Amino acid sequence: MITMRCRVTILLLSLLIFYQNGPAQALKSDTFSVFTYGQEQGLSQLNALAMDFDSLGYLWIGTENGLNRFNGYSMKTYMAGDKVGDLIDDHIRAMYYAKDTLWLATDSHSLVAYLPKKNKFINFLDQLDFNLHPYTKYTNLLYPIDNTYLLLGTNGNCLLFDRHTKKFTIIPLPANAKNDFITSCSQLNEDQLLIGTNNHGLLLLDIAKRSIQTRSAYKLLTNATINSIYPYSTDLYLIATENRLYWLNSKTQSISLALKDLHLPEITSIQPWETQDGQPAVFLSAINHGYILNQQKQVKKIVFQNLQKENLSAEVKKILKDPQGGFWLGTNGRGVFYYHPRYKKFTPLRIKTPDAPRQDFISIFNFLRVGNRLWMATEFGFASYNLQTQLYKFYPSSALEYTLAKDANGTIWGGGFGQGLVRYDPEKDGFIPVIIPIEDKDVIQVTPIDKDFIWVHTWSNGIFAFNVHTQAVRKLTLNKNTLVRSRTSFKDHLGNIWIGSDDGIYKIKGDSIQHLHNLSNERVFDITEDPSGNIWVGTAKGLNRISPHTDSTISYTKASGLPNDFIYGVLAEDNGNIWCSTNYGISRYNPATNRFRNYTETDGLQNNEFNGKAAYKDDQGNLYFGGMNGFNFFDPRTIYTNKQVGKTVIEDIQVFGKSIAQNLPYLKALILSHDQNVISFEYTALNYLWANKNLYQFMLEGFDKDWRNVTDFRSTTYTNLDPGNYTFKVRGSNNDGVWGAATSLKVIIKGPWYKSLWFKVLLAATLLIIILGVFMYKSYRQKLVNKKLLTMVEDRTSALQKSNQELNESLALSERQKENITFLMRELNHRVKNNLQIITSLIDIQDLSIANPKAKSKLKLLQSRIFTVSRIHDILTNTEEKEEIRIDQFLQQLASEIIAFSGKPIALTASLSPVKYPVEKLTYLGLILNELITNSIKHAFGQTAQPEISIHLTRQADKLQFIYKDNGTGFKVATNEDSNEKMGVNLVKFLAKELNGILDFSHSCLAEISLTFANQTKNNEK
Known part of the structure; x- marks a missing residue:
């Protein structure tokens, strides 16, 4: 009985427990990929x-x-x-x-x-x-x-x-x-x-x-x-x-x-x-373990994985959401996890079918969407993916399938290496080989032309026009050349056909074929057109944009912002953005900002490496990119952009490599001395989602004229900065290239003390005081000197007055003496003149008593000379103590008077330059003139009807030339017997020597004698 009661009790308790708890529900699970931060990242404890x-x-x-x-x-x-x-x-x-x-x-x-x-x-x-x-x-x-x-x-x-x-x-x-x-x-x-x-x-x-x-x-x-x-x-x-x-x-x-x-x-x-x-x-x-309970009281189990896809077990103790929508999870013993629901922008897709030769790393080369069915050419055959049911179907083959296309009739064509041309049969749901007379079975591109023709591109035999109805084949040439490896083609909105190959790009417009040579590289992998009509070309070394109007090309490479120069695929969004696949992820180019935004495997791409021809855009605007490990497809309009940007803070400043001990994130101004002019700034943007993708720009106002180039480095150094006021500005972007506000820090580099304002003011004040002191001292000294000078002036004035009186008396005496001297000189001149006159008269008396002709001639010559001396004396007496007189006037006056004294009717012609000459030498010159005229009167005019004498005086640099002429018979050279004449010549030579002159008798036979002598005047006038 007891046993039965116990059994009943146990059964009731079991039912009660079952009723309360119910059967365990199978929880749905979700996997969170998280960043992990532990001691390797610097966390002090886990x-x-x-x-x-x-x-x-x-x-x-x-x-x-x-x-x-x-x-x-x-x-x-x-x-x-x-x-x-x-x-x-x-x-x-x-x-x-x-x-x-x-x-x-x-x-x-x-x-x-x-x-x-x-x-x-x-x-x-x-x-x-x-x-x-x-x-x-x-x-x-x-x-x-x-x-x-x-x-x-x-x-x-x-x-x-x-x-x-x-x-x-x-x-x-x-x-x-x-x-x-x-x-x-x-x-x-x-x-x-x-x-x-x-x-x-x-x-x-x-x-x-x-x-x-x-x-x-x-x-x-x-x-x-x-x-x-x-x-x-x-x-x-x-x-x-x-x-x-x-x-x-x-x-x-x-x-x-x-x-x-x-x-x-x-x-x-x-x-x-x-x-x-x-x-x-x-x-x-x-x-x-971890679970999420929503407002509908539904629970979902959470599995944490690191970025290497390893599961992480942890007990979460604290959760904190950041402004960018990420969740920070503090754990017990596993450090900190960071989860962001949008940390991956893309979802990789991989062909998953039981009959696939591999479950991963199946390379995809080409896409074609027909309805909800996405066709793919892969390295192991063709595959299809139902976009609604998300189910794959594989169409295996032994060839590497490379191309897919749908013609104007809706027929799907394909081809690959060793496969030849194939056609999809919807009834058999398979690809059927098309037998055509082409030796090369490597079909790398199919270009639909119209309802009758498609072009079949082969690897090494060129391009063939294929009639889809009659299956007739015609080989095509471009500019009479066979184009091989033409792996891509594109028909633009104007109907032009563009073909890309290893020999560059060709533009076919009706019957016109144009070969463009200005690409960044000749190997072309893809071609597309943007809404503005620009043609974009992906090559083995860069992206190219061809203008539809001028065919000019602009190239973009890694230096322009691309992640890699090898461009496999190029697609254009409806808004004009350009997407391209590379050997290191995919990139979106915004022509409005001229910037590239790059994505890698960490953003959810199938792999960092993509394949040629594996880029496709469907009619709905979705983009498809294939690569080494599957494919990605997405609507570019729905790509999440992180618009939240954290502050950019300056975390450290180093002077000559040594950090300054200040709380820099909160510092507004920094003051340094003039010798602290090598400064390094370290900064960071507090954006936690893919922080390694944050970018930075900075400038130092007062040194830089504009922002420096965008960089991912978080530090910069300025050297040899001059004293002055600067402002360091830095701004950061988040992982999606959205820029935040700039952070500023004033940097004041003081000049040396001797250039400071206070020193300049002090120096100016000191100089002013010194100048004022010197001025006052000099003023004081001047007053003393003036006082002393005043005394001296008074004494001197008294002395000068006395001296002046004495001088006046002396001057009066001098005037009287001068008057006496003047009187004496007049008296002396008068007496000299009288004496010369007496001598002349005595010679006249003596001449009356002498019968000898020679003696009479000598007396006449002597009388002439005395007359000349007398006239020179008269002329010099009238110069009133002049040091120089006009020699031209002197010669003309003297010559006229000598001729008049002779009593002969002789004409005088004078051509004399106005020259002043020292009076002390005039006597010599006058005597020379006398001797010459006397000689002419005595000897030259025996048979001459109209005797004439001419005298000339010219200046030649520092010399004077005197020329004497007459129109007589010429001068004779005196002999020893002709003593008078010889004496006259010697006298002339002697007088010329006294003048430092040179006599020239070379023209004496022509009655012309010249005398060249030094111009000793001090100031000649015309």
């Missing part, structure tokens, strides 16, 4: 228990051994130290950032605050009496209540901290829970909070009353371990215990089981989440 963002955008991570600041590239770690301002405890259990302060709940030193702008930690140990309340220093929880209070959960107590007064209020747990500790809390209303404990279930904190109480409504959770409390909706709270999840209805104060149909492991933490469509959800964390 238990990441707390996280928050500051106002700049830095991510702060608290671990059990260090506080970490992350910028997307590296960690900066803060460890406990003994100095003032150091972190007192580096075991961080919780954190909260608000109003420029990072609040930290530490394991054994209660509350700590970090002030980023001051780079300083402060603690509040002096506000707590640890002797009276020893367990208040052990903090497990930090919860902001409002703008005033922080709630700290400790062992046996709650601490209410006033952020304004910096004071604590200790609120003890109920007596029966005094040895318990607080695990979690959540605000119930303005004055009340739900408190979760480790051993005493759920409690209620009344802020106004400063008390913690139990409630009968929470009796179901008495003695339960509360792991987490989360406000699921307005009135509904989700509570995780060591065994189950519960709902708490705040209106009815009722507690019920949550998710009772699911056998979930112990949920250790409940964190906020958001679905990809922006709906609120929660993340349920368990040891090595």
